[in-house]
Structures are given as C-alpha cells and as structure tokens.
Ligand SMILES: [Zn+2]
C-alpha cells in the first residue's frame with residue numbers, strides 16, 4: 001500500500017514520466033539503495049507526489065520497504081557509520097529469558113551495540129546501530145511476535161556514533177533497581193506533551209517543574225526553574241516527589257522530564273495513581289526536545305540549557321553551548337564528565353583539560369595516578385574491588401578536596 005513518506009530524492013532528473021518510471025538523483029543518505037540517476041518505478045498514487053524538487057514515494061522493490069514509515073526523517077550517521085537511538089515500551093512480556101537470549105544473539109548478528117533491559121513489564125533499549133541495519137532492526141521488531149506494534153518510533157540521539165562497546169541484554173527492572181512498578185500502575189499514563197508545546201507548558205502559572213534524573217545529570221544541563229530532588233537513588237527521588245506533590249492541590253500542574261521519557265512514564269503513572277490529576281511529561285524527554293531545538297534554532301530559544309547527560313561513551317549531548325557546571329578538581333567552568341583513567345576506580349566526575357593533564361586523567365588519588373600508567377594487561381591483573389559507594393559515585397562533587405578525590409579506603 002502506498003504511504004506518503006520521506007523525500008528520498010534530491011532532484012528528479014527527468015521529471016517527465018516514462019511509463020511508470022522516473023529518473024532521480026537520490027539524497028546522499030539513500031545512495032546505498034538508489035544509484036545516482038537511477039530509474040525508479042512508481043506506483044500509480046506515487047506519481048501524484050512527484051515534483052521537480054522532491055519525490056515522495058514508496059515503490060515496489062527499489063527502496064527498502066520500511067524506509068518511508070514511522071522513523072522518518074532518518075538521521076545522518078556519525079563518521080563511524082553508526083546511528084544512536086533509544087526506545088521503550090510497557091507491555092506484558094512473558095518468557096523473558098528466551099526473549100533476552102534472542103535479542104542478544106540476533107541483534108548482535110546485525111552489529112548492534114548498546115544496553116537493553118527486559119522485564120515482565122516490557123523493554124528499555126539504548127542502542128547504536130550501523131546505519132545500513134536500521135531497516136533490518138525495524139523489520140525485526142515488526143516481524144517479532146513479541147514486539148510487533150509495540151515500538152511506535154525510535155527516539156534518535158542528537159549526536160551519532162558508536163556509543164557502546166558491545167551489546168548487553170539483561171533481565172532487569174526497566175528503570176531502576178528497587179522500583180518495580182506493575183503494568184496496572186503503568187497503565188495510569190501521564191499526559192504526554194510534544195516538544196514543540198513544552199515551552200508553553202513551562203509558562204503555566206504555579207507549575208512544578210520536576211527533573212526526574214540524578215543530581216549529576218542536572219548539574220550539566222536543565223530546564224530553567226526545574227527542581228531536582230536532592231537524593232541518591234530513583235527510589236528516593238520518587239518518594240520525595242510524591243511527598244512534595246501531595247502537599248499541593250490535587251489538580252495543581254506538575255511538569256516532569258527526564259533524558260528519554262521512561263523515568264517520567266513511570267513516575268508520572270505513580271503520581272496519577274496517587275490521585276493527582278494534572279501530571280504532564282515531555283514526550284521523548286530532553287533527547288526529543290533537543291531534536292526540536294535543532295530544527296527550530298533560528299525561530300525559537302531553547303528552554304533547556306547546557307548538556308543532556310547520556311549513559312554511554314558520549315556522556316552527554318550538547319543542547320545549547322552554555323556551560324552550567326564546574327570542574328570537580330579546580331572549580332573552573334566545565335561540563336565534561338570523564339571516568340578516572342584507573343579502571344578499577346572508574347569514578348565519574350567533571351574534569352577540565354588542565355586538570356586532565358595535571359592529574360593524568362585520574363581523580364587525583366595517588367593510587368590512581370600510579371595505576372593509570374600501567375598497561376591494560378597489568379591493570380586487569382591488579383583489578384581491585386569496587387572503590388566507591390553508591391553515594392560517592394552519584395555525588396562526585398562531595399569526594400573532592402583540593403583537586404584530589406578522597407577515598408576512605410586510602411587510609
Ligand atoms: Zn579543573
């Protein structure tokens with residue numbers, strides 16, 4: 001069936017139809033499927049959409065069939081050929097172990113890397129996919145008896161690259177350990193606000209704007225006036241937000257956001273279950289808002305400032321160039337998160353280029369500076385047990401004194 005889709009052609013070379021064929025100059029992205037100046041056979045209704053400047057079509061065999069569907073427009077891949085994306089869906093998933101091993105084996109075979117959680121409540125996936133395999137992934141999802149119709153569209157990243165080393169599919173609660181919310185609760189979905197309408201919502205008088213991420217994510221980028229509970233885990237954050245909201249009138253406006261939307265889908269449902277009636281969340285989270293900002297940069301000012309932290313090698317995507325945070329070691333303006341180069345330490349903190357040089361890309365502990373110089377093999381051999389508590393890991397700003405991380409284990 002014909003569906004109006006993406007513009008695949010930069011130019012229709014000879015727009016005069018020859019029978020059912022037309023010559024086109026494809027967009028650079030589609031040259032792997034369409035040769036320059038190739039003839040494309042059009043379906044009858046597609047001809048009506050053919051113009052000099054663009055060609056909207058779904059053809060018989062000339063194009064991958066899914067190209068014109070829900071994931072358009074397709075992003076431009078990173079220089080390494082990868083595209084980074086995420087998606088999640090809540091539904092009753094049986095036989096999770098079998099699903100886990102299928103995903104692991106079959107997505108790995110497509111060259112996909114990333115982090116995927118499956119549970120009885122559905123799936124949460126963050127992936128880097130070779131550009132040429134996106135269609136295969138979409139087809140895989142649509143042909144799978146488990147996932148068919150579950151993933152309405154991909155949430156594209158702002159910056160594309162291979163953001164993960166390997167593929168890890170795990171059976172785990174979708175959002176955070178200790179927060180196991182059943183499908184009956186999740187069915188109480190909050191109202192989803194499209195990124196283009198979010199700015200208007202932020203101007204609602206008396207709106208409580210909640211940042212449902214960790215405090216370290218909030219440090220490098222946030223919406224103005226957003227409140228991020230001062231706690232260490234998502235469980236505590238949820239408890240505090242519930243307490244906070246229940247002191248207000250039941251219909252008082254609540255606006256929540258997070259990285260890609262899933263934490264708010266959960267938190268929003270919990271609040272609705274508490275009887276709060278005016279709970280709205282940003283669809284697709286800051287990632288989708290960032291896409292919106294990119295598209296409309298000239299006409300509209302971003303209400304999100306700084307960087308959107310991401311849980312992968314990139315450790316964040318720039319939404320606006322403002323720098324909101326400070327180097328944990330010297331206090332200079334900086335929003336670059338790094339992991340201590342001593343792999344057994346691995347502390348995640350903000351480090352400026354000057355401190356990276358001074359402390360040899362480490363957190364400054366003597367042990368770390370010494371061990372960071374060892375070869376990879378030596379470091380693996382001398383692997384240490386976990387060096388930091390959960391609290392220290394999510395609050396790196398609290399462990400630094402005079403530019404050096406203080407670890408109780410060092411005394
Ligand atoms: Zn510094």
Ligand SMILES: [Zn+2]
Nearest residue numbers: 340345363368
């Ligand atoms: Zn360290």
